[in-house]
Amino acid sequence: xxxxxxxxxxxxxxxxxxxxxxxxxxxxxxxxxxxxxxxxxxxxxxxxxxxxxxxxxxxxxxxxxxxxxxxxxxxxxxxxxxxxxxxxxxxxxxxxxxxxxxxxxxxxxxxxxxxxxxxxxxxxxx
Numbered sequence: 835x836x837x838x839x840x841x842x843x844x845x846x847x848x849x850x851x852x853x854x855x856x857x858x859x860x861x862x863x864x865x866x867x868x869x870x871x872x873x874x875x876x877x878x879x880x881x882x883x884x885x886x887x888x889x890x891x892x893x894x895x896x897x898x899x900x901x902x903x904x905x906x907x908x909x910x911x912x913x914x915x916x917x918x919x920x921x922x923x924x925x926x927x928x929x930x931x932x933x934x935x936x937x938x939x940x941x942x943x944x945x946x947x948x949x950x951x952x953x954x955x956x957x958x959x960x
Contacts, residue, residue, distance in 0.1 A: 835904050870925045
């Protein structure tokens with residue numbers, strides 16, 4: 835991902851995270867059980883954290899190995915889509931089986947942060 839793409843993607847994830855949080859607080863509260871509302875909140879939290887993570891990655895890009903940083907951004911976006919996306923769908927549909935793919939998103943997010951560390955290591959002292 836280019837720096838511009840990281841910034842745009844991070845900002846859009848944050849905007850959608852705020853909207854999803856507001857929807858959960860005001861729209862879903864009366865429609866789903868408290869446990870499913872907590873699932874929704876977890877999805878929002880991880881989306882917002884990783885939206886900020888993409889912005890941080892863009893801010894640090896010049897101090898990172900560009901290839902690994904690009905991969906980290908892609909994994910981070912993919913992780914949010916799988917992790918938060920599966921939790922959003924689970925909450926709205928009630929299909930608990932979707933929770934089985936949520937850990938895949940978590941692994942992608944962990945991998946993204948490991949790549950950020952490797953990208954810094956590979957870039958050398960600076």
